Amino acid sequence: MAAAAATALPGGQAFAKPKGPPNFLFIMADDLGWADVGCYGRDDIPTPNIDKLAQQGMRFTDAYANSSVCSPTRLGLITGRYQYRLPLGAEEPLGIHSDKRLPDETSTMPELLAAANYQTSLVGKWHLGTVPGAGPLQHGYQSFWGIRSGGVDYFRHSFIMGEEETPDLWDGETPIEENGYLTELLGQRASEEILRMSANEAPFLLSLHFTAPHWPWETAEDIEAARLARNSLDFEGGSMAIYRGMVESLDLAIGGVLKTLKKAGLDDNTVVVFTSDNGGERFSKTWPFNGMKGELLEGGIRTPLIVRWPGRIKKASVTAQTAMSMDWLPTMLETAGVDYDPSDFDGVSLLPALIGGSVKDRKLFWRYQAHDQKALREGPWKYLSIAGHDYLFNIDDDPMERANKKTIETERFAQMQSEWEAWNETMLPYPEGNPSWSNKFGGFMADRY
Structure with missing residues (x-):
């Protein structure tokens, strides 16, 4: 995949144009906070491999997840649309025994790329349904090695609830057993x-x-603790030291994968993306933002996003372009030269921003059933509603979301509130009732606001 002649890009800078469509390596962390890696501000966890990606590519300052919890974001990512357009998106997040599934007729990222002669593979977490016959291989991935549910023990590779243990490691459709720490196994x-x-x-x-x-x-050293584990839903455990060890293992695994990519001679024609599926958990660093996973405060939805494409994306560049998980499907299609109808997606292609174009304004919407949360970001402004309490923040001036401007910017507040309601009318309604699973997240918010 050698480079061909150079091509001029916005701003007059010339980059080499590679032969043929690029490969895509899309790396998604799970519950990683916005500032949990060095290039975003964390100084007590070494993340040299992720930081090097930022040095070699572009770092987004205003990237968001589709949701403040995992499975809805993954639905937005794979469909390029707001997850609330499908019943599966109302599961916040999807439980291991849920009978919800991704409809067979849904177009997905791997399916559309496979139709354009791409090889497609998922290594790691699926979390879009554990129903037989509705997994990754039925939705465009040609190979799959990983887990179907939302989270398993790192050594036993099972979802554990007391005496009930559900093994969840798969090679395609075949359940498998493998010794080792899951982060390391996925990297290998x-x-x-x-x-x-x-x-x-x-x-x-x-x-x-x-x-x-x-x-x-x-951590990778906690095999004895894993042997004694009785609850995969560990909401109260952990420590800062354990969290640091988990992030260090993540960075090390990513480094190994990037080294393999280079040895294979594929560096120059591979778009590498690194991001997270939602905001951080209790041990995450989200400064200067407030909030955490399960909340529509910035700390619950703002994510790291780094993109490297040698010869096309300027090294050590930074963009304030707002981005969302659902943008990656149209971005990949445009980057691969695949024709598509932009109206098929709620996401937009980020390719212009990646290759040096100007930042484009847009509106991003969220909702989350726990505590009746609503949010709309437009420019520096954010409309936020929590449990019936309404706010208007200037995120650029007030990233911690403390200075409520709704009684000062009354017209702007009324307009954004109305826009959110109009958008929500185009989405599926939530099923009746507020599921207790959803309330496991965002439980601190009622006390905070």
């Missing part, structure tokens, strides 16, 4: 997939969806 498998797919002429999409640093709280 991703490297194997790169080598396997590099042997073919066709480009590839490798979705590498780590479970780290999602609970249960276990």
